[in-house]
Amino acid sequence: MGRANEVTIAQAAQQIQSGQLSPVELTQACLDRIEEVDDKINAFISVQGDQALEVARAAETQIRAGYYLGPLHGIPIALKDNISVRGIPNSAGSKILRGNVSDKDSTVAARLKQAGAILVGRLNMHEFAWGGTSANPHYGPVRNPWNTDRFPAGSSGGSGASVAAREVLGALGTDTGGSVRLPSAINGVVGIRPTIGRVSNYNVIPLAWSMDTVGTMTRTVADNALMFNTIAGHDPKDESTSRVPVDDYTSQLNVGVRGIRVGVVSDYFFTHLQPAVHNAVRGAIDTLESEGARIEEVKIEHIHGNISAQLTIESAEPSSYHQQWLRERPEEYGEDVRTLLELGELYLATHYIQAQRYRTLLRSEFLEAFNYVDVFICPTLPFTATPVGAMTVVIENDEEEDMLSAIMQYTGVPSLTGLPSLAVPCGFDQDGLPVGMQIIGRPFDELTLYRVGHGYQQVTDWHTRAPSL
Amino acid sequence: MGERARITKETVARLAEAAGLPLTEDRLELLAPQLDDLVAAANELNRKMAERWETTPTVQFRHTEHGEERS
Numbered sequence: 026m027g028r029a030n031e032v033t034i035a036q037a038a039q040q041i042q043s044g045q046l047s048p049v050e051l052t053q054a055c056l057d058r059i060e061e062v063d064d065k066i067n068a069f070i071s072v073q074g075d076q077a078l079e080v081a082r083a084a085e086t087q088i089r090a091g092y093y094l095g096p097l098h099g100i101p102i103a104l105k106d107n108i109s110v111r112g113i114p115n116s117a118g119s120k121i122l123r124g125n126v127s128d129k130d131s132t133v134a135a136r137l138k139q140a141g142a143i144l145v146g147r148l149n150m151h152e153f154a155w156g157g158t159s160a161n162p163h164y165g166p167v168r169n170p171w172n173t174d175r176f177p178a179g180s181s182g183g184s185g186a187s188v189a190a191r192e193v194l195g196a197l198g199t200d201t202g203g204s205v206r207l208p209s210a211i212n213g214v215v216g217i218r219p220t221i222g223r224v225s226n227y228n229v230i231p232l233a234w235s236m237d238t239v240g241t242m243t244r245t246v247a248d249n250a251l252m253f254n255t256i257a258g259h260d261p262k263d264e265s266t267s268r269v270p271v272d273d274y275t276s277q278l279n280v281g282v283r284g285i286r287v288g289v290v291s292d293y294f295f296t297h298l299q300p301a302v303h304n305a306v307r308g309a310i311d312t313l314e315s316e317g318a319r320i321e322e323v324k325i326e327h328i329h330g331n332i333s334a335q336l337t338i339e340s341a342e343p344s345s346y347h348q349q350w351l352r353e354r355p356e357e358y359g360e361d362v363r364t365l366l367e368l369g370e371l372y373l374a375t376h377y378i379q380a381q382r383y384r385t386l387l388r389s390e391f392l393e394a395f396n397y398v399d400v401f402i403c404p405t406l407p408f409t410a411t412p413v414g415a416m417t418v419v420i421e422n423d424e425e426e427d428m429l430s431a432i433m434q435y436t437g438v439p440s441l442t443g444l445p446s447l448a449v450p451c452g453f454d455q456d457g458l459p460v461g462m463q464i465i466g467r468p469f470d471e472l473t474l475y476r477v478g479h480g481y482q483q484v485t486d487w488h489t490r491a492p493s494l
Numbered sequence: 495m496g497e498r499a500r501i502t503k504e505t506v507a508r509l510a511e512a513a514g515l516p517l518t519e520d521r522l523e524l525l526a527p528q529l530d531d532l533v534a535a536a537n538e539l540n541r542k543m544a545e546r547w548e549t550t551p552t553v554q555f556r557h558t559e560h561g562e563e564r565s
Contacts, residue, residue, distance in 0.1 A: 333535035376536040379543040381551035
């Protein structure tokens, strides 16, 4: 039998409810694991070990007394450093907000606490979430547990690395242009970008308001659905959240994929990517087909142009949030984030508005396509983990490309359209680095994403493999 | 269509001045080629969107003063 921290949330929940596993034992195992490996991957900015153990002891007492709150009761989880927890420093991975202590919980943290989850620490990230490498200049770079010379992607790099390294059973990240899905794919874990408005952003430090959302990151799809059940839903404190009723996201996990219509946009998502990524994602599509899914080739007329639209919006909105700090304390930003924030001030208003109009157009084309398919499947990103600190990447023909444009090539589509998207591990490259696919769904249809993702994990074992640290 | 005008450090200096963003000479040098690439792509998107005059940006307001529920 493995160590306590190696179990999934679903397994731990069963054992905790039946009294086989103590929340204190589980929390201690996670803290021991953090102590053992975090100096190699630098996933945590801070660990609140004593507080976590105190909450774990209280959970144990409650459960023994018959007050079991549900599947997250007694489960150790960690939050990205831009998601506020009352009384705990949250800096969004920045020097500017170092020492900032929130006096209020974010709604997602409050919901996790109410569900009995144990928050063990603050996860390292790309500074202010504005970048995809998690090479943080203030707290050190996060490293990939599968190869510590490689990056964990980002911006929720600490979230992806900590879950993959079995430091915690689940984590929260935030996703604007791909920041949950990219580190999920690159670290071999599962991550969801929900429909925009499905999850509250209250007391989450923003990057780009019109695209920001919180997402859950776990080792399995089933665990992800369990965590998502807790955080999804309307929040009166966040006007942008929707009143569309939430589902029980675990309710269709075991329905299987037979009859599901899978859309594939080959002339965009499969034209410029590393062969290992191409083969792994095509292999996943073949697997789903052999399980009874129907594969349909789809054209999305205006899909080209999405990277520019995303860069424009993701430049202009953060620069308006950071406007004052950028004038008063520019030297306190890391060089890459400072440059992006400065550039974001120099676009014209018409560029921003055309980018917003483009979102309407792209969304309408996807909504039309959803008359014929239930989900789309594509790679999460076109390459596997690059060396820590690299600002360029080679995808094909030995040509170096700018990291930021290359990394958001596929994740930007759901971000711009507001559609939900689930990153699921689907293989490894020749160097043993994980590959992930994206399953994109209709608005508020996370249920189908979990159904397809879990169906895939029932017949594959990529998600059961662990990095050796 | 003729060759487009490149964005130079002088262009960046004028834009930054208009935005009230103080930038040193080395920042102007650094930003000019990057902004040139970004704006070229954004202008290309502008041209595409000009063909789609009927598409509007999605802005959502809640008219709570008229009894609409807040979100």
